[in-house]
Amino acid sequence: SIFAVLLAVTFASCAQVEDPCKTKSRVVADDKYCDKYWECDNGQSIQYDCPNGLVFAGKHRGVTEGCDYPWRSNYCEYPKVQINPPIGTEHCDWLYGIFGHETSCTRYWTCWNGTATEQLCIGGLLYNENAHSCDWPENVDGCQKHPLCNDDPNGNVPLGKSCNRYWQCQGGYPRLQRCPAMLVFDRRSLRCVVPPTEECDVPTTTAPPPEEENQQDLRQGQQHKRPNGEYQDQGRQRQQSRN
Structure with missing residues (x-):
């Protein structure tokens, strides 16, 4: 029967890798393809695909289903390869x-x-x-000049509505700066001046000490999404390999 043939192919392929049913984790990586893995299911070794664009990292590892971004570590070193083709959507070369x-x-x-x-x-x-x-x-190759510094690679640029912080461009690279205590950043002259200006009044307090400022920056940074873009997706079911 077709089922018997498929079962025979599954066991023949599994014979090339460690039997997951004999391991503590019950999951093992495929020996040829880094985007596939084997899991013990009801006493049988079943092959699964990682979500499109991810590779197997190990049980309880990676961003989802034991799979991770291929560039995170040595998950996909030669001679292993990703066998599943990319599935692209708008802005995405792979689904993940x-x-x-x-x-x-x-x-x-x-x-x-x-x-x-x-x-x-x-x-x-x-x-x-x-x-x-x-x-x-x-x-960063190809983006050597930051857009903030397009007008003047060595000039100053206002930071939003801030009265004491500004960007200082150094050779096209912006660096965040703060005006000295009791001075404010003037958007017309693009430098720190004695207040008041059209946008800023005389400061009522001095600048916070460095340790307090660092805590404020940390709290503000936590409001942004992490650059690596990690998420959790508990609702999506695993995709069983059809190969």
């Missing part, structure tokens, strides 16, 4: 992954099951496609 933006060096896409979410690099950073994360501009 982190990908560069088509028109912006400061933005990127995190893709989860084919749904793309636009992310923004903060703090003067640019998206580095080799590192799959936000990085200093000097480390």
Whole structure:
């Protein structure tokens, strides 16, 4: 019967890898394909596919179902390969992954099951496609000049509505700066001046001490999504391999 043939093929393939039913984790990696793995199910070794774009990392590891991004570690080293072809959607080369933006060096896409979410690099950073994360501009090929510094590679740029913080461009790379105590940033002269200005009054308090400022920056940073774009997806079921 067809079922008997499929079962024979499954056991023949499984014979090349460690029997997951004889391991403590009940799950083992495939010996040829890094985006497949074997799991013991009711006493039988069954092959499964990782979600499209991910590779097997180990039980209770990775971003979902024991699978992770292939660039995270040595999950997919030669001679192992990804056998499943990419399934692309808008902005996503694979259903799961982190990908560069088509028109912006400061933005990127995190893709989860084919749904793309636009992310923004903060703090003067640019998206580095080799590192799959936000990085200093000097480390990003093809985006050497940050958009903030297009007008003047060595000038100052206002930071939103802030009265004491601003961007200082250094060779096209922005660095976050703060005006000295009791001074404010003037949007017309693009430098720190004695207040008041059209936008800023005389400060009522001095700048917070460095340790307090660091705590404020930390709290603000926690409001942003992490650059690596990790999520959890508990509702999606595993996809059993058809190969």
